[in-house]
Amino acid sequence: MNQTIPPNTGPKKDDKPDRDHAMFDAELSGNVLNFQLLKRVLTWLVPYRLSLWVSGALVLVASFAAVLMEVVISRVLVDYIIVGDANSPMPDLGLIALTQQLEATFGLPALYVAGGLFFVLMSIVALLGHWHRLTLIDAIVKALRDLRQDLFAHLESRPSSFFDRVPVGRIMTRVTNDVEALYEMLRGLGSLVGEFVPFFVALTIMLSTSVELTLILLLLVPVVGSATYFFRQASREIFRQVRNSVSGLNQFLQENLSGMQVVQLSQRQDQNRAAYTKINRLNLEQENRSINLTTYYGAFNDSLASIGLGIIIYYGGGSVVQSEMSLGGVILFTRFMNMLFTPVVLLGEQLNVLFRAMASGERIFQALDWDEQIREPSHPATLPERLEGRVEFRGLSFGYSKDTQVLVNVSVSIEPGKKLAIVGPTGSGKSTMIRLLGRFYDFPDGMIFLDGIDLQHIPSRLVRRRIGVVLQDFHIFSGSILDNITLSDPLITRARAVEAAKTVNAHHFIEALPEGYDAPLVERGANLSQGQRQLLAFARVLAADPEILILDEATASIDTETEQLIQEGLQRLMQGRTSILIAHRLQTIQEADHVMVLELGKVREYGTHQALIAQGGLYKTLHDLQFQELSTDVTAPGLAPE
């Protein structure tokens, strides 16, 4: 090394404890009703509470009307009109009196008045029921939209250390499926309310009709309840096994499909078929067990209401004879049976949904509470309008976890507008250096300076505005080419984007596309070649106009013509910018002002290309290997593999 800078002797920042990212994957219990959690979900509904109140009021009125419809049939039609018993002590909620009054007012037969009443009530039920559902769903949908938005916004600003460890698929599930599960839960709770309101209205009327019969019928409720309990107990394990066997099936198939050529080349068809049949059979067995259980449970539940009918007839027969009940009263009970049992059965079903949703809720809140983030300065330093571009690493040591060191006391500085090429074997820490510079990770040991300002005193967002990064894998967002250059930044005009594309040689191929800059790109950019993607990446960075450029050069095979365009584009991109290059192409390295050779996180050599060649160290060995082996026929001695 040409220059050594004393390592950072300043106070060490306290080490953060290592987080257990596996927690993010863990299957959460979800078996306990967690009211805290429920309450927290409900906070997202608070802004829409007005809708909820309206919805509640509507369902109350609608349920009441639904109960009255049955009273019209049993009390008005049967008791008053048919049996002619208007003075029974049974409750009619004033409907008989109303009928009598309407008869007198309009001079219509009682039967037509009853029909008219029924018509009005059924219309109220339909209309208000509809409004009730609309207002309820509106509130829920909006609340969950907000929750999802908050979740996304939260995840969007998690640091790289989070995304390194947690697979995208896991995070995705939170944003999509888990929020869906909460919808099921809230909607379920809503419909429970919609069912329980008529339950209580009906129950009140039944109690005022016959306390004894009502209580006898209510004895059936715990039967449904315990059936549901046993079903839940038995089904939980069975359902889990079904889920496992299904995912086993899918996983096996997916793998075999993806590796079909390997399967065929290895002549594994018969063996794999047998293995698949085995999983398939296991799945069938599990499914059968679940079918046995669910069919009996379902049929049992819808039989209980009918058993209730038998009880009503038996008990009602006795009471009517003793004039304790009217015939209409008995009919009223039979008509109420569904109102009594539907909510109880529904409650059982909803419990399952609720438990499932609990697990989802837990996962969502775990993500929302995941406070891992880059340490931002409490007193941010002010940056000049335009940085000169001096970058200095001083005594930088870093490891992704506590027990591994990726960088060891790295010190190097780059003067404004100069180019530094970093070379070294895999795992030498090249990428880590640029990640630290981009403020993707906190680094407790050592310092980095931008124009003499401690990087840790600059908010990460500002750092990233000043440093343009071209990563090896150019990520394409679906949208047009233009969107991908500007990244929807309103400050970057179309003209500026086109200008940038022209400068880095991307303009030509973009113009050749049928829709030019507005050509849509699909995810992962399948419709672009590697070289074109690289050029687009250059254009994207150039349009953002950062003072410092970081390039992780792509290694993919690119045809010679495109290669020329890329090299030329890169030259123009680096023009006037301090550039740090993780270089793979010799030309790029040769054109850098300095070369730094990293090995196992330590700076092994530093200097100009010529100087390092002359020095005859690691750089020289690597360099010569390439040339020597191509011009003579001697097999290179080679370094130890890896």
Place this chain on the structure above:
Amino acid sequence: MAYWRGKTLGQSALKALLRLVPYIARYRWQVVVGFVGFFLARFFEVSTYYGVALGIDAIGALVQEESLPFGLEIWEIVVGIVSAVVLRFIFVSRARRAFRLVGQKVSFDLREQLFASVLVQGPAFFGRIGVGDLMTRAIQDISLVQRLIAFGLIQVVIMVYAPLFGMTAMLFKSVSLTVLILPLLPILYFYAQYVATQMAESSQQVQESLSMLAAHTQENLSGIRTVQAQAQEENEIKRFFKTNNQYASAFYEQARINSLMTAWTPWLTALAQLAIIVYGGNLVLTGALSVGDLIFFLACLNMLLQPIRMAGFFITMVARAKVGVERLCEVFDAPPEIIDRPTGEAPALIGGAFVFKQASFTYPGAVVPALTDLNFSIQRGESIGIVGRVGSGKSTLLKLCTRLLELNEGSVELDGVPIDRYALAQLRSQIAQVLQDPFLFGEPLSANISYDDPERALDLIWDAADAAALRETVLTFPEQMSTLVGERGVTLSGGQKQRTTLARGLIRNAPVLILDDCFSAVDTETEEHILSRLKRLRAGKTTILVSHRVSTLRHTDRILVLEGGRLMESGSHVALLAKGGLYAELERLQTQGQRSDFEPELV
């Protein structure tokens, strides 16, 4: 894929569903059990209602001190009701179980057939129907069929039995009242159908916006480094809101239509109840009907309307299942891409001499041929390098050697026998081919290396790992050869993956070894090391390798240069350099530093 446009279930649906008949026929006794069970269950259901009606009339008679209907005591009627309920429970659960079992068994069979079908398919098939698509067929489409059988059959039962029993019972009580209610049925039916289409359309919208939401999230999170590197979080959050809100709106719209259906159907049902109240009430007053009959009518009305409520649901289900069946049959009906018809002319042990004569190949659907008029031969024991740009036909050429692809024109002979006269099993077990894309299974490393023979001894596996310069890497894993790879295990780097698949090819020690650009992510020194070992291991055996590195190619006896699917040059490294053609140009570019391949092992 107009799943939802299933209004007209014309002949095509019938044709598709007929394909299911043989599958269901295998379990015909279960189906019979289901139909009989449901018939009896319905009978006992009507009996329950009838019992209640009788009970009400009996109570009325007691009050009026008249004679009881049929001379039945109340308790006798109640015993009747309860027995009917119990019998219905037994039959209905047995019948439901029967149908659902058939559904599961048929999906078992469909899965088996699907897997067997894809095993004999080749690149053209997988090019047409991608892996994702096939997975959808295996999961979604089979489950559509399964649900059609399990629940669709129940729907058929409801549609046939419910009106049958409902009508019979009602007609039996009062013809005129039944006729009065009848006109409502078609209205309800058409309304239900109308709503069904609307519902299907809006649910399609929901599905679309949901997958947009998922895609947006996935895309954003996979590119989070770019987003953060460019400080674009705020913008991305705003962009997400659009997608998020769009989904919420689509969802609300679906719920609205659903709710409308939930509101209107009971209203129309209540209209029928209204008719029963007014007209039926009148009949009771005139003594033509009893109070119990009136209640019986109200109960039967529900039964009559049941199929109508289900109609929309059923139509959607059939329409979707139809598409599912068609998509499954597309897989089942695809003829095997490569026909295995060995003639017995082939030698027992492949030597490894290939002769390509006027060989041409065009991918199905492509206009430009991938290979045109290739004429060359490979001697037994020779090592051959193949070079050319991306798309010049290198991989295609290699795949012809193991019949992963089959020529359109010309011929390939292996040891003097046309290659299609070999048994595929022989060809693929005696020619080891390492593909360009290093594919690993979610199994231990040892199983991945010894994939062709899971029983192989561990030390042989270590030897292969040695040959592929993988030993050092494996030793760094705590579980060594038992290390699980893939999603649930360790993630290997590109180079490690390539070396694992290389070991998989080497372990077979086959007469012919074909390597398709499998050093691209291995660093130069390691590659150098592997190649020198390979030279010793493969002495006297045919080895064909594709590479874009001159440094690799120069190790081979002869190099074939492909360009645009044609063979442009062939000869030894030295001869080709002397010739001053494409290869010499490539060598010049690479040595002059256009590409350094400095240490491109990607992590």
